[in-house]
Amino acid sequence: MDTLTEADGRVRSVLVAVALTVAGLLASQVTTLPAILVEPDLALDPSGVGRGLLVAFFILNFLGFAVAGAAYLAYTGLGWSFVDLRTPSLRDWKYAILGIVASFGFVIVVSVLATVADLSATDNQVVDYIGDDSTMALYLIVIAFLFNAPAEEFLWRNVIQKRLYAAFSRMGAVVVTSLVFAGVHFPVYAATAPSLDPTGLAGVLVSLLVVFGGSIVFGYVYVRTRNLVVPIVAHAGFNAIQFGFLYLTIEYAPEDLEAAMALVRLALPVG
Template sequence: MEPVSRTPSTEDRLLTVGKMLGLGFLGLAVGIVTQIALLLVLIAAGVDVLDSPLLSVGLSLVSLQGVGLAVVGVLYLRYSGYGLSFVGFRFPTLRDVAWTVGGFVAMVAVLLAAASVLQAISSALGVETAENSIVQTASEDPTVLFLLIPAAFLIIGPSEELLFRGIIQGRLREVFGPLAGILIASTIFGFAHLTAFAATAGSIASVLIPIGGLTAVSLVLGYTYEKTDNLVVPALIHGAYDALLFSLLYVTLVYGDELQAAANNSSGVLAALF
């Protein structure tokens, strides 16, 4: 990534933040509208989507990540004049592989630290942390996780990193520099997951706690992207991280009788940090 060549004005910075915040939520909005439209079409065609967790998850992946994030991201690059080269997409070098492995380990470490902090905050406030909707869906049918594990690498990681790291962090870096770019992009990334916790939100705090956790773990993604200038690196880390969480959730749900104590703690962590 090229260094910032001038000091942007406060107006430039605020305008860029507004645009990138809008872009992030535009991707989310387009995904939701697409999901509703496809849902109505499938129901009209006689497909029982609502009673099938597997179909519901598949529809969500196609709509939210596939159309909402990936398509909006590609269209932005196309019509803003930046092009795909702006996000630094290339085949990983050995150095990139090292950063990928190190980044994954670091992300798991941040996960464990964040989980402890979130649990302490939740207990201190007497708040039950909102659950990610994925946890609820998987509780009904754990086999949906067999779809989500490969999707983490093929759809979720690439699409979310394209929009939030490749475009949003990249644009913010131009006016704020690397550190602030990472922090602001990670915050936008966290708040873009609000709808994932809406169904079980008991209060504002119950949602802000997991959003804070998501923001914290995503800092690792932003940092590795900054150091490698290769979108493949955070996409792989993100995919591996989500795949790990999905795998742990499957073990928790399927072998809950033997792991009841661990299940209670794990569900909270998984619910907060997807």
């Protein structure tokens, strides 16, 4: 393959990755419409919305990502054989644990650096849905394993990252996927930033750095195992531990809730 053709192939692959990412985010907006039509406050002030509708909203949101990925497989004729699902081996489980540990390690490093620089991450919408409802935190643990991680890892790892293998090295595809994933979140975080002055933009960048780092970790364990179950477990385990921590804080140390919310706000990307 000559240089021009290779460059064209990479540009096309990146554009496909961007299009699929945008399609996933737009699809999630469409799939959540039934819940929002039933309760408009889901889009305005979710603090007073009942748990049943909140659970439905989250499930429908993640369903949109899965729909976008499935539509691409159907459109391209790749089919479900393209999906790397198999029972994890002992080695796979080790990488899943590595993914959880590495994700937390990255968040801690970013948190420390942000504190030293006197910066704070932009608000995360997930904490608004939880509020001080400990039971909702438990529901989100279940949702993380059954809907959140499977849908996001299916689209961004098994569809987008794997599609990029045709034009990039394995780790190159991980980096490109992560850049695209973080990039499309810029307007979401910018919209919730208190201001877009240098301090506000720095907070947005802190949030995007966490999104980018998490994607790098989950992408790496997928490269090493070629098994979608592994990044799903790592992703879900990472989120579940955060929600579990939040549950314990609400139940047994409510005076520390603000600090706990700050950790979850930093670590969980906006969907």
